[in-house]
Structures are given as C-alpha cells and as structure tokens.
Amino acid sequence: MFRTRITEMLNIKYPIIGGTMMWISTPEFIAAISNAGGLGILASAIYQSKEEFAAAIDQILSLTDKPFAVNINLFPAMRAIDNDEYVDVLIEKGVRIVETSGHSAPEALCERFKGAGMTWIHKCVGIRYALKVQNMGADIVTVVGYENGGATGRLDICTLVLVPRVVDAVKLPVIGGGGVADGRGFLAVLSMGAEGVIIGTRLLATKEAPIHEDLKQALVNASELDTMLVMRSINSTHRVWANAAARKCLEVENGGGDLNEILSIVAGTNAKKMYDEGDLDAGILSCGQGVGLAHDIPTLQDLFDRIIEEASQKAGEIAAS
Numbered sequence: 001m002f003r004t005r006i007t008e009m010l011n012i013k014y015p016i017i018g019g020t021m022m023w024i025s026t027p028e029f030i031a032a033i034s035n036a037g038g039l040g041i042l043a044s045a046i047y048q049s050k051e052e053f054a055a056a057i058d059q060i061l062s063l064t065d066k067p068f069a070v071n072i073n074l075f076p077a078m079r080a081i082d083n084d085e086y087v088d089v090l091i092e093k094g095v096r097i098v099e100t101s102g103h104s105a106p107e108a109l110c111e112r113f114k115g116a117g118m119t120w121i122h123k124c125v126g127i128r129y130a131l132k133v134q135n136m137g138a139d140i141v142t143v144v145g146y147e148n149g150g151a152t153g154r155l156d157i158c159t160l161v162l163v164p165r166v167v168d169a170v171k172l173p174v175i176g177g178g179g180v181a182d183g184r185g186f187l188a189v190l191s192m193g194a195e196g197v198i199i200g201t202r203l204l205a206t207k208e209a210p211i212h213e214d215l216k217q218a219l220v221n222a223s224e225l226d227t228m229l230v231m232r233s234i235n236s237t238h239r240v241w242a243n244a245a246a247r248k249c250l251e252v253e254n255g256g257g258d259l260n261e262i263l264s265i266v267a268g269t270n271a272k273k274m275y276d277e278g279d280l281d282a283g284i285l286s287c288g289q290g291v292g293l294a295h296d297i298p299t300l301q302d303l304f305d306r307i308i309e310e311a312s313q314k315a316g317e318i319a320a321s
C-alpha cells in the first residue's frame with residue numbers, strides 16, 4: 001500500500017521524506033530515517049569544509065545501504081557557502097538524490113545535477129516556484145504549507161490549499177507537508193494528490209533525534225499554540241518554537257532592531273547550545289504547528305510503522321463508511 005511515483009523514483013519503502021534540519025540532519029540521523037523506510041536528507045550546510053562533508057557522506061554509506069539524499073542550501077546563510085564544492089563531492093561519492101531548498105537553484109548548478117544523473121528535488125512554498133523549477137528540469141517538487149516548521153516564505157498558504165493547487169499546476173510528482181505528524185496527516189496529503197509526505201517537526205521527538213532529552217520532552221509538552229513567526233522583518237520568515245529567544249527576537253524586530261542584533265539571537269551557535277546542552281531558551285528552534293500532535297518519543301521505525309498503519313486503517317474506515 002502507498003506505492004507511488006515517489007517510492008519508485010527514490011526506491012524507498014514508505015513515501016515519507018525526513019525534512020532537512022540544520023544541525024540535526026547528521027549522518028546517524030539520516031541513516032536511521034532511511035533504515036526505517038523513509039528518505040533521510042543530509043544538511044550539507046552543517047559542514048564547513050569539503051573534507052568534512054565528504055567524511056559525512058562516507059559515514060552515511062557505512063550506516064545504511066538504503067537510499068538517502070543531500071540538501072544543498074540556497075537560503076541566505078551567515079557564512080559564505082560554495083555549493084559547487086559540495087556538488088563536486090556529491091558527484092565524487094556517487095550520491096543519487098539531491099534536494100535544494102531556499103531560492104531557485106542557479107542554472108549552472110541544475111545542469112550539474114542533471115549531467116551527473118541525479119534525481120533533483122526542489123522544496124518551495126508556492127506554485128510559481130514549483131513551475132519555475134519544473135521548467136528548469138527538476139524531477140520532483142516538494143511544497144510545504146504555512147504551518148510548517150522552518151522557513152515559511154512570504155505567501156502564507158496552508159497545506160490543505162497549497163498541496164492540491166500545486167498538484168494541479170505541475171506535471172512532476174509532488175511531495176507535500178507542513179503539519180504532517182501522524183497517519184491522518186499522511187493520508188490527507190496523499191488524498192490531495194501528493195505522492196509523498198515530508199515530515200520535520202514530528203521527527204524531533206524521536207529516540208534517534210540528536211537533541212537533548214529535555215528539549216524533546218518540552219516539545220511533547222508543547223501544543224499547536226506554541227509556535228510563532230520570526231525574522232519576517234528581514235524577509236526570512238521562520239516558524240519556530242515560542243521560547244524566550246524567539247520572543248526576544250520578535251521584540252527586537254518590532255522595536256526596529258538592526259540586523260546584527262537579530263542575527264546574534266538566531267545564530268546557529270545558540271541553537272546548537274540548546275540542542276546539545278538542553279538550555280531551552282538559548283536559541284531558536286524551527287518548529288511547526290504539528291508539534292501539538294507529538295505526544296511521545298518513539299523510535300523512527302515505530303513512528304513510521306504507526307503512521308502507515310493508522311493511514312491504512314483510516315483509508316479503510318472511510319471507504320467502508
């Protein structure tokens with residue numbers, strides 16, 4: 001059940017994509033997602049050098065024989081990123097699946113993906129971007145609605161409208177997400193014509209997620225009301241967990257604070273401190289409204305199996321009603 005063009009093209013058991021998560025999408029976590037039947041995506045932006053990045057790919061290859069992907073970050077970053085160098089490594093290591101997110105990939109980069117025979121997935125938040133990358137030769141488009149954790153863009157379209165609109169607009173297979181956290185969300189997104197789902201926030205509360213146990217527990221205790229938007233004033237809107245750092249960020253923005261002040265709050269080093277040491281107010285954590293649907297901390301395998309089982313059961317109940 002739930003075999004789609006996405007499971008065929010990516011050669012995965014379940015049409016479940018583990019969303020790229022900066023600092024969290026490490027080789028161990030990626031391999032665990034792929035071993036559980038989904039598609040893990042390594043965040044290349046974690047790595048400061050070509051050598052470290054190549055070592056991370058070797059590590060994934062030693063941990064799984066299942067397909068995995070690598071994310072090439074096209075969002076503005078705090079440090080200069082040479083994506084061409086990362087793509088050199090992808091080609092050297094024979095990586096088969098690449099995901100881009102952020103702005104549209106430059107033409108030259110896309111040509112390198114295509115030339116190397118990679119399956120290229122682009123993640124975005126609106127029809128216009130999906131059509132653009134379809135014209136540029138993308139193989140799959142991922143769209144995430146406004147309730148998602150992380151970058152929300154400027155269009156503010158919720159998943160329930162965005163997914164069917166994009167499915168109707170493009171010929172490419174679509175992966176949909178933003179708020180998917182259980183079998184009901186999974187089935188809803190597939191019912192709207194997507195052929196796979198992407199899940200980020202819900203994966204934070206799993207045994208394998210490389211973040212502090214106190215942070216996982218805080219997310220289990222959180223509800224759908226505990227997220228907020230920050231960085232809209234600098235054209236980089238993100239949905240994040242509403243902790244002290246996020247509230248401070250918004251306060252600075254509302255007070256007309258300067259860019260450096262905002263960046264000092266949202267810096268990755270602060271977030272890393274929160275992930276590693278469990279200091280819950282140290283930094284910003286991207287977090288979607290689906291956090292209200294996370295009530296426990298299962299293994300990835302248990303979570304994926306449960307999602308598929310629940311979706312199958314619900315589909316049966318609806319058909320029989």
Ligand SMILES: Cc1cc2nc3c(=O)[nH]c(=O)nc-3n(C[C@H](O)[C@H](O)[C@H](O)COP(=O)(O)O)c2cc1C
Pocket residue numbers: 018019020021022024043071101102123144147148149150151177178179180198199200201202285286287288289290
């Ligand atoms: C903690 C966290 C970090 C994220 N970091 C990134 C990132 O670095 N790059 C990216 O393209 N998306 C990032 N995302 C977005 C996810 O890849 C995914 O698109 C999103 O989480 C899906 O929506 P959901 O959170 O409602 O499941 C992040 C999401 C979370 C929760």
